[in-house]
Each structure stands twice: as C-alpha cells, then as structure tokens.
Amino acid sequence: METYGKILLIAMPAFFVLVLFEKFWGIWKHKDTVPLTDMISSLSSGMTNVTKDVLGLSVVVISYDWLYGKFGFFQIEATWIVYVLAFFALDFAGYWTHRIAHEYNLFWNNHIIHHSSEEFNLACALRQSISGIVKIFTVFLIPAAILGVPPEVIAIVAPLHLFAQFWYHTQHIGRMGFLEKIIVTPSHHRVHHAINPEYLDKNYGQIFIFWDKWFGTYQEEKEEIPAVYGVTRPVQTWNPIKINFMHLWLLIKDAWRTKNWSDKLKIWFMPLGWRPADVAAKYPVDKIKDVYHFEKYNPNLTKGMLVWSFVQLIVLLLFLSYLFGNLAAIGSPGIFYFGGFVFLTVFSYTELMDRNPNAWAWELLKVAYALYFVVVAGDWFGLNKFLPGSLYLFVGYLALSAIFSIWFSLRKENKATGQLI
Structure with missing residues (x-):
C-alpha cells in the first residue's frame, strides 16, 4: 500500500503534465483532442481509481501467491529473463481479461468507464474502474506460476505493465512502421476505442498486438473509416462514479423486471448488450444507431x-x-x-x-x-x-x-x- 502510494506521488504529476502537453500540442497543431470537461472527468476518474487501489478496496478471490504455491513446479531465481517472462505472462493474462470484459454482460461493468469518453486522448487512459471490487482473473497467470515466476517479480512488473499502456491513447501519433506488427500502437488502440461497426470489439492487446492476430481479434485502422469514440449506449454524464455502476444498475433492473425466471440468471453471463426480450420491448435504452450522426455529450458550461x-x-x-x-x-x-x-x-x-x-x-x-x-x-x-x-x-x-x-x-x-x- 505505502510503496504503491509513493510510486503514485511521482506518476500522478507526470501523467498530469503529459495530458496538459497533449492539450497544448493539439491547440498549437489546430487539432485539440482534449476538451477541458472531458479531461477533468477523465482525471477525476483516475484519482478515484488510484484511491481505491491504494486503500486496497478490493477482494482478490485467487491470489498469485496462492497459485504459485499450488502450481509452482519449478523454482527459479529472479534474473532479467524471469522479469521478461513475467511481462509476457501479464500481457497474456491482460489480453484475456480485457476480451472477457468486452464479451460478457457481467464483466463489462468493470470496463465501461475506460470506454465512456467520446474523445480519444491521454486523459481517457486514466479512466479506470472503481467497480472491480472482486478480482478473479489472476487465474490467467497460471502459466507464470507453473514456470516458477516468483510473486515478488509479478509485484514489480505489474505496475510497469499498467503504466506502459498510457502512451498509446492519442490521436497525434500515426502509423509506426514495423512496430505495428509487434506492439500495441496508437493506431491499434484507436480501433479498439472506436464504435464503428468495422472496429467494434477488436484489438484487445495491452502491450503486444500479436495476441489479437493469433486469436482472431485483430483489425487494422483504415484511413477511409475514421474512428468514432465512446460506447454505443452513451453515458451522458461527466460523473465517473455514476459511470462505474450504470451498467450494473441496468442489469439489476432488467433481472428484476423480466418475467422469465431463467432470464434473471441468464442475463449476467450472456454476450454484452443482451437483454431479456420482454424487458427490451417495454424499457428500451438509448443506443447510437448511426455512429457518424449523433450529438456528443456537452452541457453548456460558462x-x-x-x-x-x-x-x-x-x-x-x-x-x-x-x-x-x-x-x-x-x-x-x-x-x-x-x-x-x-x-x-x-x-x-x-x-x-x-x-x-x-x-x-x-x-x-x-x-x-x-x-x-x-x-x-x-x-x-x-x-x-x-x-x-x-x-x-x-x-x-x-x-x-x-x-x-x-x-x-x-x-x-x-x-x-x-x-x-
């Protein structure tokens, strides 16, 4: 807790300065991608997230220490190659965690905040969840435990892996040549944040893009299809705390309202967006039908x-x-x-x-x-x-x-x- 707090004392002002740099760079280049209201909302979300994490307000159902004790068939020293292995293991786990969050109703609630901005900029990288109270996805680190990667290595590499996902949330960096084949670039991640039908639910990779290519979720950015950002059910608020729980609240209401008892259970594990037919007919929700013609959320502020x-x-x-x-x-x-x-x-x-x-x-x-x-x-x-x-x-x-x-x-x-x- 204290160590992470000390790290954040350096990371928070650094991220803030970089967000402001992108703002002023955009103004200078006549392409401002960081509206002030959006930036404030995103940074506020980031502050609630780090507060939750530093205070330890979550429950880890399966810890890496436990996995290591059960599946650690090898004992290896913490050499540089072990740190590299840990980084790849975390990225593999991150790919599947990310993908599941997009594909199932129950898990989308922990991720909606990250996609809720109708802009794409460094600030929106800091829109992170406070609703992930129960963490179960450590199970994807079983390969690392089997290889004998020590828990202290994972503890060091995990924050680095997280912070390394910040830089590619920008519209000011174009294609990056041969790197496009190896790592996640701004081009790849613009596709991921887009709600265009051609781009939806693609490019889940966090650091390496080859997971998407191997598992069939890769999509290249196309010049003729400009990315449109946000979520298909617009959140219509700057309040990050509300955004964190609005999908869960919709699921709770739908489960309560449906007359079909099997749907009350089924709704939680169905693909993202699925709703019971009787509820969807009686209680429709706003959804963007044409991504190229909708009004972004922008209350009039003096x-x-x-x-x-x-x-x-x-x-x-x-x-x-x-x-x-x-x-x-x-x-x-x-x-x-x-x-x-x-x-x-x-x-x-x-x-x-x-x-x-x-x-x-x-x-x-x-x-x-x-x-x-x-x-x-x-x-x-x-x-x-x-x-x-x-x-x-x-x-x-x-x-x-x-x-x-x-x-x-x-x-x-x-x-x-x-x-x-």
Whole structure:
C-alpha cells in the first residue's frame, strides 16, 4: 500500500503534465483532442481509481501467491529473463481479461468507464474502474506460476505493465512502421476505442498486438473509416462514479423486471448488450444507431464553471498527494475516511459539471463530512502538523467550495441564448 502510494506521488504529476502537453500540442497543431470537461472527468476518474487501489478496496478471490504455491513446479531465481517472462505472462493474462470484459454482460461493468469518453486522448487512459471490487482473473497467470515466476517479480512488473499502456491513447501519433506488427500502437488502440461497426470489439492487446492476430481479434485502422469514440449506449454524464455502476444498475433492473425466471440468471453471463426480450420491448435504452450522426455529450458550461471545475481538480490532486505521502502517519481507519472525502469531492463537482440543479446538496454533504473530522480532531488528518496554518486554508477552501457550488447550481439557463443568468 505505502510503496504503491509513493510510486503514485511521482506518476500522478507526470501523467498530469503529459495530458496538459497533449492539450497544448493539439491547440498549437489546430487539432485539440482534449476538451477541458472531458479531461477533468477523465482525471477525476483516475484519482478515484488510484484511491481505491491504494486503500486496497478490493477482494482478490485467487491470489498469485496462492497459485504459485499450488502450481509452482519449478523454482527459479529472479534474473532479467524471469522479469521478461513475467511481462509476457501479464500481457497474456491482460489480453484475456480485457476480451472477457468486452464479451460478457457481467464483466463489462468493470470496463465501461475506460470506454465512456467520446474523445480519444491521454486523459481517457486514466479512466479506470472503481467497480472491480472482486478480482478473479489472476487465474490467467497460471502459466507464470507453473514456470516458477516468483510473486515478488509479478509485484514489480505489474505496475510497469499498467503504466506502459498510457502512451498509446492519442490521436497525434500515426502509423509506426514495423512496430505495428509487434506492439500495441496508437493506431491499434484507436480501433479498439472506436464504435464503428468495422472496429467494434477488436484489438484487445495491452502491450503486444500479436495476441489479437493469433486469436482472431485483430483489425487494422483504415484511413477511409475514421474512428468514432465512446460506447454505443452513451453515458451522458461527466460523473465517473455514476459511470462505474450504470451498467450494473441496468442489469439489476432488467433481472428484476423480466418475467422469465431463467432470464434473471441468464442475463449476467450472456454476450454484452443482451437483454431479456420482454424487458427490451417495454424499457428500451438509448443506443447510437448511426455512429457518424449523433450529438456528443456537452452541457453548456460558462468559463467560470470550467475554471472552477479545474481548480477543484487541482486542489483534489494536492489532497491526494498528501494522502499518498502520509499513509503510515494518517493510519487506519483515517486513510479510509480521507478516501471518502476524495469520492465525495469528485461526485459533487462532476455533478456540477453535469448541470445538476441539486449539485449544491452533494457539495454541502462533502463540506459537512470534512468539517465533522476537523471539529472532532482539531485537524484534517495531521495536515496542520505537516504544514502549520494549513487548517485555516482547508476550512477556507471548504467555505469557497460551498459558495461557488451553490452559486453555479442555482443559476438558470436562458433558453434563447443558452447562457447562464
């Protein structure tokens, strides 16, 4: 937990700088692929994901340590070749995990957030799940366990394998020559994120593309078919916490509503998109019929609301840095209470970005939650000890946050001009 937190103290600002670089590069090249609202939503999703991971808010049904103990027929030293083997093993497991997430209703809920952006940029790489509470796919690492790859090697290689999937989420890099035959490139991954019928459910590889070629899921990007991004059932929100659970909620409602008892069980394990016939007829859901003619989600936000949302993002990034750098000092259960504040903050300001008239209520809940701990402890999880006088800044931030949220929530839109009044 602490080690991963320290890694993220370096990784988070690095990813943020790269996302901003892509934004300014796009503006300079007159091809801005990073709308500010989309970027804020994506980075907010990333922050909820790393908070969940650092706090260990998931249950591993089958651990690699257990697999290694049961299937480790060989004992090998952690040499460089073992690290290479571990990397290939993780990528093989990643291919199948990724593919299953796209092919079955139950597992799509853990992955929908990553595809929910209607843009394709470095920021959307950080749209990662918080809904994957139960992890079962370690089973795909059985080949690594049989070969005797030590658990400590997997523990080191896994974060590197994950971070190596960041760079190819961009529209600014074209074809890459002979590398297209070996590794996953931006061209391959643009296909994967596209909802064009020709591209749908292709290129599941995470680092190496040859898995797709071997298992029949490869599709080349074609110039005459420009990729259109998103999901076929648009999420219509900037709130990443809502996105994480909307597919699961649809499955629960469909299972409850169908009159066919076999469908109540069947729905969870059917191919992605399958719904009971009686429910689909009575409760249709919006689905994009023509990928070249649909309106992207884009609520009207004033410059002030955009600036305020970006400020909230920066402030939350600073709070997260404090949390990850002081996990041991804050201790348990404090780190989990702090995590609750992170989730409430993201929920409240993304509701405001959605122009939810009740966003102020979520903001007041966040403020009340934070003030409770301030009043009880006389500090915010050791922040004032860490930086004397910072408690006043924190309380001042909470007050400003409440004021701005109420102000923006209650402003009405002029239907004639589309402007806030």
